[in-house]
Amino acid sequence: MIEESELDLLLNDLLEIYGYDFTHYARASLKRRINRLWSLDKFPSFAELRYRVKSDPSYIKRFVEELTVNVTEMFRDPQFYKTLRTDVLTTLSAKPFIRIWHAGCSTGEEVFSMAILLKETNLLHKSILYATDLNPEVLEAARKGIFAMAPMKQYSENYILSGGTNDFSTYYTAQYGFVKFNEDLAEKMVFSTHNLVSDRSFNEFDLILCRNVLIYFDKPLQERVLTLFNDSLGTLSYLALGSKETLKFSSIQSQFKQLDGEKIWRKVG
Structure with missing residues (x-):
């Protein structure tokens, strides 16, 4: 499970390296989605996850997609x-x-x-x-x-x-x-x-x-x-x-x- 201090590091990386600002997104929701990605992609540690985010621009596509919720349907409600x-x-x-x-x-x-x-x-x-x-x-x-x-x-x-x-x-x-x-x-x-x-x-x-x-x-x-x-x-x-x-x-x-x-x-x- 990602810690608050680790989340801050990750959000800062996303902003400084790629220009994505998630710092004002609801924290509980962000943590839930990052934990899901951590589990799905089988990172052994937070350090491994952070390294991938910082060093692999192709992975950012997947990462941002997981953080931005894309649940929709036609004529919803x-x-x-x-x-x-x-x-x-x-x-x-x-x-x-x-x-x-x-x-x-x-x-x-x-x-x-x-x-x-x-x-x-x-x-x-x-x-x-x-x-x-x-x-x-x-x-x-x-x-x-x-x-x-x-x-x-x-x-x-x-x-x-x-x-x-x-x-x-x-x-x-x-x-x-x-x-x-x-x-x-x-x-x-x-x-x-x-x-x-x-x-x-x-x-x-x-x-x-x-x-x-x-x-x-x-x-x-x-x-x-x-x-x-x-x-x-x-x-x-x-x-x-x-x-x-x-x-x-x-x-x-x-x-x-x-x-x-x-x-x-x-x-x-």
């Missing part, structure tokens, strides 16, 4: 997507152009879910979806729009529960246990690395989605990221967070009004 469809997108439809930011997009399932919503509400043609993540490996997977076939039944059920009325399979082609989503969905997506810990805002958005990312940050980093989102949203734009995340007790709370029953807030001030 269908009621959330139903609210996006009926309340948020109908309001944004009056805009001449719609900018959406998926922060911490992981492998892209939620970005493609949003593209499908936009297509079905006839808004995709005047929208652009910026999808960002700290991890370039997962971004590369997202950019391809290729996913395993196995979860498609669950995704289809989520899609129907979210208010979808089409045959979900019309949005992709299946082959050899994988599916590739249609090119017209991906045409409106821009994938790029972005570090919520250290990078600044890069545009003004009408909707920002960052779901189940903040729960892995400590309170000061949560506050920094929420301020970044606030700076990136125009008045009457929307911010969507994960089921266990909130604007309560944050410095930006007074500027937002929550939609009934959902983790979606509208910027009103």
